[in-house]
Amino acid sequence: MNPRAQLSNPIFVALDVDDKEKALDLMKETRAFVGGYKIGPRLVLRYGESLLKEVARNGAMFIDQKFFDIPSTMESAVRASFDMGASFCTVHAQAGVEALTKLAELEEELCRTRPFRLLAVTILTSFRQDTLPSVTQGMPIAAQTMALAQLAIDCGLTGLVCSPEEVQSLRAQFPLAFLVTPGVRLSHDEHGDQTRISDPCTALRRGSSALVVGRPICQSLEPARAAKIYYEEIQKA
Numbered sequence: 001m002n003p004r005a006q007l008s009n010p011i012f013v014a015l016d017v018d019d020k021e022k023a024l025d026l027m028k029e030t031r032a033f034v035g036g037y038k039i040g041p042r043l044v045l046r047y048g049e050s051l052l053k054e055v056a057r058n059g060a061m062f063i064d065q066k067f068f069d070i071p072s073t074m075e076s077a078v079r080a081s082f083d084m085g086a087s088f089c090t091v092h093a094q095a096g097v098e099a100l101t102k103l104a105e106l107e108e109e110l111c112r113t114r115p116f117r118l119l120a121v122t123i124l125t126s127f128r129q130d131t132l133p134s135v136t137q138g139m140p141i142a143a144q145t146m147a148l149a150q151l152a153i154d155c156g157l158t159g160l161v162c163s164p165e166e167v168q169s170l171r172a173q174f175p176l177a178f179l180v181t182p183g184v185r186l187s188h189d190e191h192g193d194q195t196r197i198s199d200p201c202t203a204l205r206r207g208s209s210a211l212v213v214g215r216p217i218c219q220s221l222e223p224a225r226a227a228k229i230y231y232e233e234i235q236k237a
Contacts, residue, residue, distance in 0.1 A: 012060075012062050012210055013037050013038065014038040014182070014215075015040075015055070016040070016214040026217070028058075029224040029227070031058060031059065036088075039051075044063070061084075061088070064089075067092065067095075071102050075103065079106065082110050082116055088119055089118055090120075091120055103157065104118070122149055122160060149170050164206065178210070180211075181208040181211055181212065184213050200233045200234050
């Protein structure tokens with residue numbers, strides 16, 4: 001399967017806002033230029049089911065709760081995400097073999113109903129080598145990312161989340177994986193708390209299947225214009 005086949009447009013807008021009406025306005029304004037929307041705890045915990053179902057009606061919904069718990073709890077959380085309309089859902093690769101294997105089996109089951117993909121998170125894009133937890137600082141980020149990716153793939157998952165800095169090596173190692181890269185910025189955008197970043201064309205050329213763009217669009221005075229600029233940029237790739 002083509003790693004990008006599940007999306008007609010590889011841009012996810014991260015709805016990193018706290019107000020439901022703001023989120024709905026962002027979706028309305030950007031819908032023509034993006035493939036889907038990433039929604040996390042800021043909105044999920046405030047508005048729950050009603051907003052999730054609204055997001056799912058506007059494009060591919062990516063629930064980003066990064067589930068990391070005992071296997072049965074993770075399975076239940078993923079199933080609930082699917083029931084809310086999610087097409088994508090994140091789990092932590094560090095959850096281990098038992099959890100990831102069961103989640104891969106669950107993904108296969110859910111895909112019999114409609115397309116659905118779990119995304120195993122490797123190392124967050126906000127980390128630098130010197131800001132990693134002390135217990136993991138002895139291993140380079142690139143090596144940790146590859147090890148976690150290999151674990152997820154070995155357990156049967158095909159979706160991974162990594163920074164643009166690691167995506168090229170993961171694409172070479174896992175040519176059929178669905179690789180999602182946050183930390184995507186244009187040259188004039190503020191970096192915020194993202195440290196391992198790249199522009200959208202570079203990320204796609206290195207092998208990204210989908211890009212996550214949050215604040216550069218959500219905090220823009222003209223979100224539609226900002227989304228259009230990103231859309232036009234990816235055409236170059």
